[in-house]
Amino acid sequence: MTALAAPRGWQGGWAQGLSYGGLGLPLAFVALPLYVILPNHYASEFGIPLATLGALLLGARLLDAVADPWIGRLVDGWFTHSVARVLVVALAAAVVLAAGFRGLFFPAVEGQTALLVWCAVLLAVTYLSYSVLSVIHQAWGARLGGGEDQRARIVSWREGLALLGVLVASVLPSVAGLSVASVVFALALAAALALLARAPQPDFHAHVTGAPDLVAPLSTPGFRRLLAIFLVNGVASAVPATLVLFFIRDRLQAPAFEPLFLASYFAAGALSMPLWVRAVARFGLARAWGAGMVLAIVTFAWAALLGSGDVAAFTAVCVASGIALGADLTLPGALLAGVIQRAGHGQRLEGAYFGWWNFATKLNLALAAGIALPLLGAFGYAPGSQDAEALRALTIAYCLLPCALKLAATALLWTLWIRKEEDE
Numbered sequence: 001m002t003a004l005a006a007p008r009g010w011q012g013g014w015a016q017g018l019s020y021g022g023l024g025l026p027l028a029f030v031a032l033p034l035y036v037i038l039p040n041h042y043a044s045e046f047g048i049p050l051a052t053l054g055a056l057l058l059g060a061r062l063l064d065a066v067a068d069p070w071i072g073r074l075v076d077g078w079f080t081h082s083v084a085r086v087l088v089v090a091l092a093a094a095v096v097l098a099a100g101f102r103g104l105f106f107p108a109v110e111g112q113t114a115l116l117v118w119c120a121v122l123l124a125v126t127y128l129s130y131s132v133l134s135v136i137h138q139a140w141g142a143r144l145g146g147g148e149d150q151r152a153r154i155v156s157w158r159e160g161l162a163l164l165g166v167l168v169a170s171v172l173p174s175v176a177g178l179s180v181a182s183v184v185f186a187l188a189l190a191a192a193l194a195l196l197a198r199a200p201q202p203d204f205h206a207h208v209t210g211a212p213d214l215v216a217p218l219s220t221p222g223f224r225r226l227l228a229i230f231l232v233n234g235v236a237s238a239v240p241a242t243l244v245l246f247f248i249r250d251r252l253q254a255p256a257f258e259p260l261f262l263a264s265y266f267a268a269g270a271l272s273m274p275l276w277v278r279a280v281a282r283f284g285l286a287r288a289w290g291a292g293m294v295l296a297i298v299t300f301a302w303a304a305l306l307g308s309g310d311v312a313a314f315t316a317v318c319v320a321s322g323i324a325l326g327a328d329l330t331l332p333g334a335l336l337a338g339v340i341q342r343a344g345h346g347q348r349l350e351g352a353y354f355g356w357w358n359f360a361t362k363l364n365l366a367l368a369a370g371i372a373l374p375l376l377g378a379f380g381y382a383p384g385s386q387d388a389e390a391l392r393a394l395t396i397a398y399c400l401l402p403c404a405l406k407l408a409a410t411a412l413l414w415t416l417w418i419r420k421e422e423d424e
Helices: 015-023 024-046 052-076 083-105 112-142 148-176 178-196 221-251 254-282 285-303 311-342 350-378 388-423
Strands: none
Touching: 015 083, 015 112, 015 148, 015 178, 024 052, 024 083, 024 112, 024 148, 024 178, 024 221, 052 083, 052 112, 052 350, 083 112, 083 178, 083 254, 083 350, 112 148, 112 311, 112 350, 148 178, 148 311, 221 285, 221 350, 254 285, 254 311, 254 350, 285 311, 311 350, 350 388
16 A cells, blocks of 8 residues: 555644544543443442343434434535634534533432433433534544554544543542542543644545535445444444443452553553554554454453452453553554545545444444343343352353454454455
Protein backbone atom coordinates (compact mmCIF):
# COMPACT_ATOMS: atom_id res chain seq x y z
CA MET A 1 0.00 0.00 0.00
CA THR A 2 1.31 3.41 -0.94
CA ALA A 3 1.42 5.85 1.95
CA LEU A 4 -0.61 9.01 1.45
CA ALA A 5 0.53 12.50 2.26
CA ALA A 6 0.23 13.70 5.83
CA PRO A 7 -3.18 15.30 6.44
CA ARG A 8 -3.51 19.03 6.00
CA GLY A 9 -3.07 20.80 9.32
CA TRP A 10 -1.95 17.68 11.20
CA GLN A 11 1.70 17.69 12.25
CA GLY A 12 1.42 14.97 14.89
CA GLY A 13 2.54 17.04 17.90
CA TRP A 14 1.16 16.49 21.38
CA ALA A 15 -0.79 19.76 21.36
CA GLN A 16 -2.68 18.79 18.19
CA GLY A 17 -3.15 15.25 19.44
CA LEU A 18 -4.60 16.50 22.72
CA SER A 19 -6.88 19.04 21.06
CA TYR A 20 -8.38 16.44 18.72
CA GLY A 21 -8.29 13.41 21.01
CA GLY A 22 -9.46 15.22 24.15
CA LEU A 23 -13.14 14.54 23.51
CA GLY A 24 -12.40 10.83 23.77
CA LEU A 25 -11.81 11.22 27.52
CA PRO A 26 -15.30 12.34 28.63
CA LEU A 27 -17.02 10.10 26.07
CA ALA A 28 -15.23 7.07 27.48
CA PHE A 29 -15.71 8.35 31.03
CA VAL A 30 -19.48 8.23 30.55
CA ALA A 31 -19.42 4.94 28.63
CA LEU A 32 -18.01 2.84 31.49
CA PRO A 33 -20.78 3.70 33.98
CA LEU A 34 -23.46 3.35 31.29
CA TYR A 35 -22.36 -0.03 29.99
CA VAL A 36 -20.70 -1.64 33.02
CA ILE A 37 -21.86 -0.01 36.26
CA LEU A 38 -25.49 0.75 35.34
CA PRO A 39 -26.71 -2.89 34.99
CA ASN A 40 -25.18 -3.87 38.33
CA HIS A 41 -26.46 -0.63 39.93
CA TYR A 42 -30.09 -1.23 38.96
CA ALA A 43 -29.91 -4.92 39.89
CA SER A 44 -28.25 -4.36 43.27
CA GLU A 45 -29.70 -1.01 44.39
CA PHE A 46 -33.24 -1.25 43.04
CA GLY A 47 -33.77 -5.02 42.84
CA ILE A 48 -34.53 -5.12 39.11
CA PRO A 49 -34.47 -8.80 37.95
CA LEU A 50 -31.64 -9.67 35.55
CA ALA A 51 -33.99 -10.92 32.82
CA THR A 52 -36.05 -7.71 32.94
CA LEU A 53 -32.95 -5.54 33.04
CA GLY A 54 -31.40 -7.44 30.14
CA ALA A 55 -34.51 -6.94 28.00
CA LEU A 56 -34.61 -3.21 28.80
CA LEU A 57 -30.94 -2.72 27.98
CA LEU A 58 -31.32 -4.76 24.79
CA GLY A 59 -34.20 -2.59 23.61
CA ALA A 60 -32.51 0.72 24.45
CA ARG A 61 -29.22 -0.29 22.84
CA LEU A 62 -30.92 -1.62 19.71
CA LEU A 63 -32.81 1.67 19.31
CA ASP A 64 -29.56 3.56 19.68
CA ALA A 65 -27.77 1.24 17.27
CA VAL A 66 -30.46 1.60 14.58
CA ALA A 67 -30.25 5.39 14.87
CA ASP A 68 -26.48 5.53 14.33
CA PRO A 69 -26.43 5.23 10.51
CA TRP A 70 -28.97 8.07 10.31
CA ILE A 71 -26.89 10.12 12.73
CA GLY A 72 -23.90 9.46 10.48
CA ARG A 73 -25.81 10.82 7.50
CA LEU A 74 -26.68 13.98 9.44
CA VAL A 75 -23.06 14.40 10.51
CA ASP A 76 -21.88 14.27 6.89
CA GLY A 77 -24.37 17.05 6.13
CA TRP A 78 -23.09 19.19 9.00
CA PHE A 79 -19.52 18.73 7.79
CA THR A 80 -20.45 20.31 4.44
CA HIS A 81 -21.11 23.66 6.14
CA SER A 82 -18.61 24.86 8.71
CA VAL A 83 -16.75 23.96 11.87
CA ALA A 84 -19.09 26.31 13.73
CA ARG A 85 -22.13 24.25 12.69
CA VAL A 86 -20.51 21.03 13.88
CA LEU A 87 -19.42 22.54 17.20
CA VAL A 88 -22.86 24.03 17.94
CA VAL A 89 -24.49 20.65 17.42
CA ALA A 90 -21.80 19.02 19.57
CA LEU A 91 -22.47 21.52 22.37
CA ALA A 92 -26.21 20.82 22.34
CA ALA A 93 -25.61 17.07 22.42
CA ALA A 94 -23.16 17.49 25.30
CA VAL A 95 -25.72 19.32 27.44
CA VAL A 96 -28.28 16.56 26.90
CA LEU A 97 -25.68 13.86 27.59
CA ALA A 98 -24.55 15.39 30.89
CA ALA A 99 -28.13 15.79 32.14
CA GLY A 100 -29.14 12.29 31.06
CA PHE A 101 -26.12 10.70 32.72
CA ARG A 102 -26.91 12.23 36.10
CA GLY A 103 -30.60 11.40 35.82
CA LEU A 104 -29.94 7.73 35.15
CA PHE A 105 -28.03 7.20 38.38
CA PHE A 106 -30.23 9.50 40.48
CA PRO A 107 -33.78 8.71 39.35
CA ALA A 108 -36.56 11.04 40.43
CA VAL A 109 -39.10 8.19 40.73
CA GLU A 110 -39.70 5.15 42.93
CA GLY A 111 -41.14 1.69 42.33
CA GLN A 112 -39.94 -0.87 39.80
CA THR A 113 -42.36 0.06 37.02
CA ALA A 114 -41.61 3.78 37.27
CA LEU A 115 -37.89 3.06 37.50
CA LEU A 116 -37.98 0.93 34.37
CA VAL A 117 -39.83 3.62 32.39
CA TRP A 118 -37.47 6.32 33.70
CA CYS A 119 -34.43 4.23 32.83
CA ALA A 120 -35.70 3.36 29.35
CA VAL A 121 -36.48 6.98 28.40
CA LEU A 122 -33.25 8.42 29.78
CA LEU A 123 -31.18 5.64 28.26
CA ALA A 124 -32.63 6.41 24.83
CA VAL A 125 -31.96 10.16 25.15
CA THR A 126 -28.50 9.68 26.66
CA TYR A 127 -27.42 7.06 24.13
CA LEU A 128 -28.55 9.21 21.18
CA SER A 129 -26.71 12.32 22.38
CA TYR A 130 -23.64 10.19 23.06
CA SER A 131 -23.87 8.83 19.51
CA VAL A 132 -24.00 12.29 17.96
CA LEU A 133 -20.81 13.31 19.77
CA SER A 134 -19.05 10.02 19.00
CA VAL A 135 -19.78 10.07 15.27
CA ILE A 136 -18.73 13.74 15.01
CA HIS A 137 -15.46 12.93 16.76
CA GLN A 138 -14.71 9.83 14.69
CA ALA A 139 -15.60 11.45 11.37
CA TRP A 140 -13.46 14.49 12.21
CA GLY A 141 -10.42 12.26 12.76
CA ALA A 142 -11.02 10.16 9.64
CA ARG A 143 -11.27 13.32 7.51
CA LEU A 144 -7.72 14.21 8.54
CA GLY A 145 -6.57 11.32 6.32
CA GLY A 146 -2.99 9.97 6.12
CA GLY A 147 -1.31 6.60 5.57
CA GLU A 148 -1.53 3.54 7.84
CA ASP A 149 0.88 4.70 10.52
CA GLN A 150 -0.50 8.26 10.50
CA ARG A 151 -4.09 7.02 10.80
CA ALA A 152 -3.05 4.76 13.66
CA ARG A 153 -1.52 7.75 15.48
CA ILE A 154 -4.66 9.86 15.05
CA VAL A 155 -6.85 7.04 16.36
CA SER A 156 -4.41 6.30 19.18
CA TRP A 157 -4.72 9.88 20.46
CA ARG A 158 -8.49 9.56 20.51
CA GLU A 159 -8.56 6.09 22.03
CA GLY A 160 -5.60 6.67 24.35
CA LEU A 161 -7.34 9.63 25.95
CA ALA A 162 -10.53 7.57 25.94
CA LEU A 163 -8.78 4.93 28.02
CA LEU A 164 -7.60 7.64 30.39
CA GLY A 165 -11.23 8.63 30.76
CA VAL A 166 -12.23 5.05 31.45
CA LEU A 167 -9.40 4.77 33.96
CA VAL A 168 -10.73 7.79 35.86
CA ALA A 169 -14.29 6.45 35.60
CA SER A 170 -13.20 3.06 36.95
CA VAL A 171 -11.90 4.65 40.16
CA LEU A 172 -13.79 7.91 40.74
CA PRO A 173 -17.35 6.55 41.31
CA SER A 174 -16.16 4.09 43.97
CA VAL A 175 -13.87 6.64 45.64
CA ALA A 176 -15.91 9.86 45.44
CA GLY A 177 -19.38 8.60 44.53
CA LEU A 178 -21.54 8.86 41.43
CA SER A 179 -22.67 12.40 42.28
CA VAL A 180 -19.12 13.76 42.16
CA ALA A 181 -18.41 11.66 39.08
CA SER A 182 -21.33 13.26 37.20
CA VAL A 183 -20.00 16.76 37.95
CA VAL A 184 -16.46 15.82 36.88
CA PHE A 185 -17.87 14.36 33.68
CA ALA A 186 -19.76 17.56 32.83
CA LEU A 187 -16.65 19.70 33.39
CA ALA A 188 -14.45 17.35 31.34
CA LEU A 189 -16.98 17.44 28.49
CA ALA A 190 -16.96 21.24 28.43
CA ALA A 191 -13.15 21.36 28.41
CA ALA A 192 -12.97 18.78 25.61
CA LEU A 193 -15.29 20.78 23.35
CA ALA A 194 -13.17 23.88 23.93
CA LEU A 195 -10.10 21.87 22.86
CA LEU A 196 -11.86 20.49 19.78
CA ALA A 197 -12.57 24.03 18.60
CA ARG A 198 -8.76 24.50 18.42
CA ALA A 199 -8.02 21.11 16.81
CA PRO A 200 -6.66 20.60 13.26
CA GLN A 201 -9.61 21.01 10.93
CA PRO A 202 -10.51 18.79 8.00
CA ASP A 203 -11.76 20.26 4.75
CA PHE A 204 -15.41 21.11 5.34
CA HIS A 205 -16.16 21.81 1.68
CA ALA A 206 -14.34 19.10 -0.26
CA HIS A 207 -16.08 17.44 -3.20
CA VAL A 208 -19.58 17.46 -1.76
CA THR A 209 -22.36 16.92 -4.29
CA GLY A 210 -25.94 16.11 -3.33
CA ALA A 211 -27.19 14.60 -0.09
CA PRO A 212 -24.98 12.29 1.96
CA ASP A 213 -25.43 8.62 0.99
CA LEU A 214 -26.65 6.37 3.80
CA VAL A 215 -26.12 3.01 2.07
CA ALA A 216 -22.86 3.66 0.20
CA PRO A 217 -20.72 2.09 2.96
CA LEU A 218 -22.67 -1.17 2.73
CA SER A 219 -21.99 -1.24 -1.02
CA THR A 220 -18.24 -1.17 -0.38
CA PRO A 221 -16.81 -4.74 -0.30
CA GLY A 222 -13.88 -3.81 1.94
CA PHE A 223 -16.21 -2.27 4.50
CA ARG A 224 -18.50 -5.32 4.55
CA ARG A 225 -15.53 -7.62 5.18
CA LEU A 226 -14.10 -5.41 7.91
CA LEU A 227 -17.51 -5.00 9.52
CA ALA A 228 -18.01 -8.77 9.75
CA ILE A 229 -14.69 -9.15 11.57
CA PHE A 230 -15.44 -6.20 13.81
CA LEU A 231 -18.88 -7.57 14.74
CA VAL A 232 -17.66 -10.97 15.89
CA ASN A 233 -14.66 -9.51 17.71
CA GLY A 234 -16.87 -6.89 19.33
CA VAL A 235 -19.30 -9.45 20.78
CA ALA A 236 -16.28 -11.28 22.22
CA SER A 237 -15.26 -8.08 24.02
CA ALA A 238 -18.76 -6.98 25.04
CA VAL A 239 -19.66 -10.16 26.94
CA PRO A 240 -16.88 -9.91 29.57
CA ALA A 241 -17.38 -6.13 29.81
CA THR A 242 -21.00 -6.77 30.79
CA LEU A 243 -20.15 -9.52 33.28
CA VAL A 244 -16.86 -8.38 34.83
CA LEU A 245 -18.32 -6.93 38.04
CA PHE A 246 -20.35 -10.09 38.66
CA PHE A 247 -17.21 -12.21 38.12
CA ILE A 248 -15.13 -10.08 40.50
CA ARG A 249 -17.73 -10.03 43.24
CA ASP A 250 -19.04 -13.59 43.13
CA ARG A 251 -16.40 -15.80 41.48
CA LEU A 252 -13.32 -14.07 42.89
CA GLN A 253 -15.12 -12.73 45.98
CA ALA A 254 -12.92 -9.64 45.77
CA PRO A 255 -15.20 -6.58 45.49
CA ALA A 256 -12.72 -4.44 47.44
CA PHE A 257 -10.23 -4.84 44.58
CA GLU A 258 -12.57 -3.59 41.81
CA PRO A 259 -10.70 -0.25 41.44
CA LEU A 260 -7.37 -2.11 41.17
CA PHE A 261 -8.69 -4.52 38.54
CA LEU A 262 -10.38 -1.90 36.38
CA ALA A 263 -7.55 0.60 36.70
CA SER A 264 -4.89 -1.97 35.74
CA TYR A 265 -6.98 -3.08 32.76
CA PHE A 266 -7.51 0.38 31.30
CA ALA A 267 -4.05 1.66 32.22
CA ALA A 268 -2.49 -1.29 30.40
CA GLY A 269 -4.67 -0.54 27.38
CA ALA A 270 -3.64 3.12 27.28
CA LEU A 271 0.06 2.44 27.84
CA SER A 272 0.10 -0.28 25.18
CA MET A 273 -1.10 1.99 22.37
CA PRO A 274 2.33 3.35 21.39
CA LEU A 275 3.51 -0.26 21.19
CA TRP A 276 0.66 -1.17 18.84
CA VAL A 277 1.42 1.89 16.67
CA ARG A 278 5.03 0.68 16.41
CA ALA A 279 3.79 -2.81 15.59
CA VAL A 280 1.75 -1.34 12.72
CA ALA A 281 4.87 0.22 11.21
CA ARG A 282 6.53 -3.20 11.22
CA PHE A 283 3.73 -5.71 10.58
CA GLY A 284 0.79 -3.70 9.23
CA LEU A 285 -2.58 -2.93 10.78
CA ALA A 286 -4.29 -6.28 10.17
CA ARG A 287 -1.52 -8.56 11.45
CA ALA A 288 -1.02 -6.39 14.54
CA TRP A 289 -4.75 -6.62 15.27
CA GLY A 290 -4.59 -10.40 14.90
CA ALA A 291 -1.79 -10.53 17.48
CA GLY A 292 -4.04 -8.64 19.90
CA MET A 293 -6.83 -11.18 19.36
CA VAL A 294 -4.50 -14.10 20.10
CA LEU A 295 -3.32 -12.42 23.30
CA ALA A 296 -6.94 -12.02 24.44
CA ILE A 297 -7.70 -15.70 23.78
CA VAL A 298 -4.75 -16.89 25.87
CA THR A 299 -5.61 -14.44 28.66
CA PHE A 300 -9.28 -15.39 29.04
CA ALA A 301 -8.48 -19.10 28.85
CA TRP A 302 -6.21 -18.57 31.85
CA ALA A 303 -8.90 -16.55 33.67
CA ALA A 304 -11.22 -19.59 33.53
CA LEU A 305 -8.87 -21.36 35.97
CA LEU A 306 -9.18 -18.69 38.67
CA GLY A 307 -11.33 -18.80 41.77
CA SER A 308 -11.96 -17.18 45.12
CA GLY A 309 -9.11 -15.00 46.36
CA ASP A 310 -7.00 -15.07 43.18
CA VAL A 311 -6.42 -11.32 43.30
CA ALA A 312 -2.82 -11.22 42.02
CA ALA A 313 -3.55 -13.62 39.17
CA PHE A 314 -6.64 -11.70 38.07
CA THR A 315 -4.67 -8.45 38.17
CA ALA A 316 -2.27 -10.05 35.69
CA VAL A 317 -5.28 -11.11 33.59
CA CYS A 318 -6.49 -7.49 33.63
CA VAL A 319 -3.09 -6.21 32.47
CA ALA A 320 -2.80 -8.75 29.64
CA SER A 321 -6.38 -8.27 28.45
CA GLY A 322 -5.88 -4.50 28.71
CA ILE A 323 -2.93 -4.75 26.32
CA ALA A 324 -5.17 -6.70 23.93
CA LEU A 325 -7.79 -3.98 24.35
CA GLY A 326 -5.24 -1.43 23.11
CA ALA A 327 -5.13 -3.27 19.79
CA ASP A 328 -8.94 -3.48 19.56
CA LEU A 329 -9.31 0.26 20.13
CA THR A 330 -6.47 1.54 17.94
CA LEU A 331 -6.29 -0.68 14.89
CA PRO A 332 -9.83 -1.38 13.54
CA GLY A 333 -10.65 2.35 13.33
CA ALA A 334 -7.43 2.99 11.43
CA LEU A 335 -8.31 0.14 9.05
CA LEU A 336 -11.72 1.73 8.51
CA ALA A 337 -10.18 5.11 7.65
CA GLY A 338 -8.13 3.33 4.97
CA VAL A 339 -11.25 1.64 3.57
CA ILE A 340 -12.96 5.02 3.25
CA GLN A 341 -9.96 6.48 1.39
CA ARG A 342 -9.60 3.55 -1.00
CA ALA A 343 -13.33 3.63 -1.80
CA GLY A 344 -13.02 7.29 -2.86
CA HIS A 345 -15.41 8.43 -0.13
CA GLY A 346 -12.94 10.55 1.82
CA GLN A 347 -14.05 14.07 2.85
CA ARG A 348 -17.72 13.32 2.26
CA LEU A 349 -19.01 10.03 3.73
CA GLU A 350 -17.00 9.51 6.91
CA GLY A 351 -20.09 10.08 9.05
CA ALA A 352 -22.04 7.41 7.19
CA TYR A 353 -19.26 4.87 7.64
CA PHE A 354 -18.84 5.59 11.33
CA GLY A 355 -22.61 5.56 11.79
CA TRP A 356 -22.70 1.95 10.58
CA TRP A 357 -19.53 1.24 12.56
CA ASN A 358 -21.14 2.46 15.77
CA PHE A 359 -24.28 0.52 14.88
CA ALA A 360 -22.15 -2.62 14.94
CA THR A 361 -20.51 -1.60 18.22
CA LYS A 362 -23.82 -1.07 19.96
CA LEU A 363 -25.35 -4.19 18.45
CA ASN A 364 -22.51 -6.09 20.13
CA LEU A 365 -23.28 -4.46 23.48
CA ALA A 366 -27.00 -5.05 23.06
CA LEU A 367 -26.49 -8.73 22.30
CA ALA A 368 -24.12 -9.09 25.24
CA ALA A 369 -26.66 -7.65 27.68
CA GLY A 370 -29.73 -9.16 26.05
CA ILE A 371 -28.32 -12.68 25.81
CA ALA A 372 -25.73 -13.13 28.56
CA LEU A 373 -27.78 -11.72 31.45
CA PRO A 374 -31.00 -13.69 30.80
CA LEU A 375 -29.01 -16.89 30.15
CA LEU A 376 -27.20 -16.51 33.44
CA GLY A 377 -30.54 -16.02 35.15
CA ALA A 378 -31.90 -19.14 33.44
CA PHE A 379 -28.95 -21.16 34.77
CA GLY A 380 -29.74 -20.04 38.29
CA TYR A 381 -27.20 -17.26 38.68
CA ALA A 382 -28.17 -14.06 40.52
CA PRO A 383 -25.94 -11.34 41.97
CA GLY A 384 -24.45 -12.67 45.21
CA SER A 385 -24.96 -16.32 44.30
CA GLN A 386 -22.43 -18.88 45.59
CA ASP A 387 -24.05 -21.98 44.10
CA ALA A 388 -21.40 -24.09 42.33
CA GLU A 389 -23.44 -24.57 39.14
CA ALA A 390 -24.30 -20.88 38.96
CA LEU A 391 -20.66 -19.88 39.37
CA ARG A 392 -19.64 -22.40 36.71
CA ALA A 393 -22.11 -20.80 34.31
CA LEU A 394 -20.69 -17.37 35.15
CA THR A 395 -17.13 -18.59 34.44
CA ILE A 396 -18.14 -20.09 31.10
CA ALA A 397 -19.94 -16.91 30.08
CA TYR A 398 -17.19 -14.56 31.23
CA CYS A 399 -14.11 -16.53 30.12
CA LEU A 400 -14.77 -19.32 27.62
CA LEU A 401 -17.48 -17.78 25.45
CA PRO A 402 -15.22 -14.78 24.63
CA CYS A 403 -12.40 -17.20 23.75
CA ALA A 404 -14.59 -19.01 21.23
CA LEU A 405 -15.75 -15.75 19.69
CA LYS A 406 -12.20 -14.36 19.53
CA LEU A 407 -11.09 -17.52 17.72
CA ALA A 408 -13.85 -16.98 15.17
CA ALA A 409 -12.83 -13.32 14.76
CA THR A 410 -9.19 -14.31 14.24
CA ALA A 411 -10.20 -16.80 11.55
CA LEU A 412 -12.31 -14.16 9.81
CA LEU A 413 -9.47 -11.62 9.96
CA TRP A 414 -7.15 -14.12 8.28
CA THR A 415 -9.56 -15.29 5.58
CA LEU A 416 -11.47 -12.08 4.81
CA TRP A 417 -8.70 -9.54 5.21
CA ILE A 418 -5.07 -10.69 5.44
CA ARG A 419 -5.33 -13.28 2.65
CA LYS A 420 -7.33 -10.84 0.52
CA GLU A 421 -4.57 -8.25 0.92
CA GLU A 422 -1.96 -10.82 -0.06
CA ASP A 423 -3.96 -11.84 -3.13
CA GLU A 424 -4.30 -8.19 -4.16
